[in-house]
Amino acid sequence: MAIGIASKVNKVYKAARKNAASVYRFHMLRHVYPKLYHDNAMKPIDKKKAVFIEVREETLSSNFKGIYDILVERGYKVSVHFLHMSFVKRSEYVKNCKEMIKDIADAAYVFLDEASDVFAALPIRRKTVVTQLWHACGAFKKFGMSIADKKFGGDRKTLEKYPFHGNYTYMTVSSPEVVWAYEEAMGIKDRNVIKPVGVPRTDYFYDKKAAEEAYRHLYESFPEARGKKVLLYAPTFRGHVNTASTPEELNVERFRNELKDKYVMIFKLHPFVKTRTEIPEECRDFARDLTDGFSIEELLLVSDVCISDYSSLIFEYSILERPMLFYAYDLGSYIDWRGFYYPYEEFVPGRICRTEEELILGVKELETSFDGEKVKKFKEKYMSSCDGKATERVIKMILGE
Secondary structure, eight states: OHHHHHHHHHHHHHHHHHHHHHHHHHHIIIIIHHHHHHHHOOSOOEEEEEEEEESSOSSOOHHHHHHHHHHHHTTOEEEEEEOOTTTSOHHHHHHHHHHHHHHHTTEEEEEESSOOHHHHTSOOOTTOEEEEOOSSOSOOBOOGGGGTTSSSSOOHHHHHHSOSSOSOSEEEOSOGGGHHHHHHHHTOOOTTTEEOSOOGGGGGGGOHHHHHHHHHHHHHHOGGGTTSEEEEEOOOOBSOGGGOBOOOOOOHHHHHHHHTTTEEEEEOOOTTOOSOOOOOGGGTTTEEEOTTTSOHHHHHHHOSEEEESSOTHHHHHHTTTOOEEEEOTTHHHHHHHTOBSSOHHHHOSSEEESSHHHHHHHHHTHHHHOOHHHHHHHHHHHOTTOSSOHHHHHHHHHHTO
16 A cells, blocks of 8 residues: 555645746746846947857767868857756756856857757847758668657657747758758758758868878877778667667677677777667777767778768768668667658668678678778768868858858
């Protein structure tokens, strides 16, 4: 009896907390944040002011950096705000949002690379140019309105009530092919908003000096990699953003025993994941977790083979036209959890492996089984606007040059 009463009390308590959170969100998004913006938007717009907004990340993203540097060089007043959504206490997040709102109120240019319900709730001034430089290339796993009411997604009515994608002047994507997916995911109906001008951070892959520096960095940190082929294992996260975990379905010792003569292996985990992969001491001549200290762009450049699952980094990697393998041991459950914009088994430009045995065999057979033409066609279809000049095009677009 006591257990039953406790259970009912717990349900009532959870319902009350949920209702309180809903009221608080409504109050902040519909009243507090818009009023704060309005009160600070009385000043004339500063035509030489640009603000970059990092919604979750702790450092300036590679997608921002090229544009940031050009604007600084041209004499713009440039600032960056780190909101830390989902990764700090609510009071600190609110404080960060308020500081950002005050700063953008008279800015001529605002840049994002992630969704923000706070930003979407603001009455942005018409003369402020807002550019969403989305952090991912192509269109792989579903997000936004595309997954409303799925396990990973939010409630459709709530997403419609509090949209995450609003106020964009421009939204940049990697090719004309994927425009439809972003229109669906972001609920964008204005066909003039989404521009297939390329993703700025992909310019890095066309920089020869960057490649030389990336290899120098690798060999300095992992000397055993010199003279060997490099396998990059870069899976996406599992679960929700604020509790993200990495898959642990890969036995490093087994891979070492099978592949150590020709290969070394490096790990790059999703930035949302806080717990790193444990590499056994006896395997550190073969495998290293380089998540901390290396950008994903660096590791893609120095890798001879990329092993992933459902990560959009495969689009960037296709620029290099190198082999990819897909370790999709949980494909069925992932489709139920989130789903894809294209049929997975027809879409990915490489061998799909469901077990460790298949994955190891896939690596061993790459010399004879790699279909370079398939990767090239994938690149041409989904990355056609990423030709090393995306940053230049974005600058010309937003400045009206």
